[in-house]
Amino acid sequence: MKRIYHIEPMYKSFIWAGRKLIDRFGIDTDLPNVGTIYCVIALPGELDNIVRETGEPLSAFYASNRELFACSDEVFPVRMTITCNEGFQSYQLHPDDAYALAHEGCRGKVSGAVTLDDEGHVGTWLFGHKVASLEEFKDCVERRDWNRLFDTLTVHDGDFVHTPAGVIHGGNGAGAVSATFGTNGDITYRFFDNDRDDPTRPLALDDVYACVHFPEVPFRAEPPHPVQVPGMKLITYHDVDGEYVALRMKVEGETSFGYDSFLFITCVAGAGSVGGTPIGLGETLLVPAGFGSFELQGDMDCIAISYHAKEA
Incomplete structure (x- = not known):
């Protein structure tokens, strides 16, 4: 008989973080700040x-317990976090699987993010580059000519932004609380870190130069496309085999939901129950693959992640 499991969160302090997540989610911690709540990572x-x-x-x-995941990947495939950047992060990129496996012995990282609050904000993100060659890229980095280097992306609250491996991004955060979804990796290559002298945050220029794309790969901010079903508004942000499936469930009352693959569900507002198991603010549940249809009850906003293996 399959059951639902509780996944304990992990918290991490960052130089660019503040106390928004601590206050919003009622986190009991001795950390001076929390930049990321790791809801699902392995x-x-x-x-x-x-x-x-x-x-x-x-x-x-x-x-x-591979039967609970019905997944052919030897290593756990996905990650899901809640993040709030209240300072200057860094200018950075993440490697793809091939590069990370060869140089780090682990998976690379593709990810996507969406703000959890829709307050009508419109931001301009430094995202992607607009130079034609590696030589020009290096010159911009050496001169710190960020205006010549960076492209920008206009993002409205609620837009989903998928970040392919190798796309440069970062900089000042606006203090928005966001859900992030991605592959189960944590490799970041930085090429500028605001002149901080922090040995735990080294620059990795050679790795950046090896992983950046010319020309830059396409990216965009995608507005949500909710599907209204009885008792719930369902949003599918991303569903690509070999990457991740990112969902959001805004439950108002009671609804039934079924999903063939495993599903990690995190409550980001309100409270309720999943398949009869209570879930509160900041809690994460695992619904195993093949569980069948289950009830969602309550007044709650949930994010969820799953995965479909890429066919060989």
């Missing part, structure tokens, strides 16, 4: 959620 010995019912790290739970 990097052994580094960032690895605990499964409450078994006491195992998520990576080990995945390895010993």
Whole structure:
């Protein structure tokens, strides 16, 4: 008999973080700030959620309970976080799987983000580059000519922005609380970090130069396309085999939902229940693959992540 599991969150302090997440989610922590709530991640010995019912790290739970995931990937495939950038992050990119596996021994990272609050804000993000060659890219970095280097992206509250591997991004955060979805990796290559002297945040210029695209790959801010079903507004932000499936469920009352693959669900506002299991603010539940249709009840806003393996 399949059951629903609780996934314990992890919290991490960052130089660019503040206390918004602590206050919003009522986090009990000794950390001076929290930049990211790791709702779902499985990097052994580094960032690895605990499964409450078994006491195992998520990576080990995945390895010993593959039938609950119905996934052919040998390594746990996805991650989901809640993030709030209240300062200057860095200028950076993430490698693809091939480069990360060859140089870091782990997966790379593709990801996407959406603000959790729709307050009508319109922002201009530094996102992607607009130079024609690696030589010009290096010259911009050496001269810190960010206006010549960076492209920009206009993003409205509620837009979903998918970040392919190798796309440069970063800089000043607006303090928005966002949900982020992606592959189960945490490799960041920085090429400018606001002149901080922090050995835990090294620059990696050679890796950046090896991973950046010429020309830059396409990207865009995608407005949400909610589907109204009885008792719930469902949004599918992203669904690409070998990457991740990103969903949002705005539940008002009661509804039934079914999904063939595994599904991690995090409550980001309100409270309710999933398949009869209570879920509160900031809590994450795992609904195993093949669980069948289940009830969602309450007045709550949830984000969810799943995965479909890429066919060989």
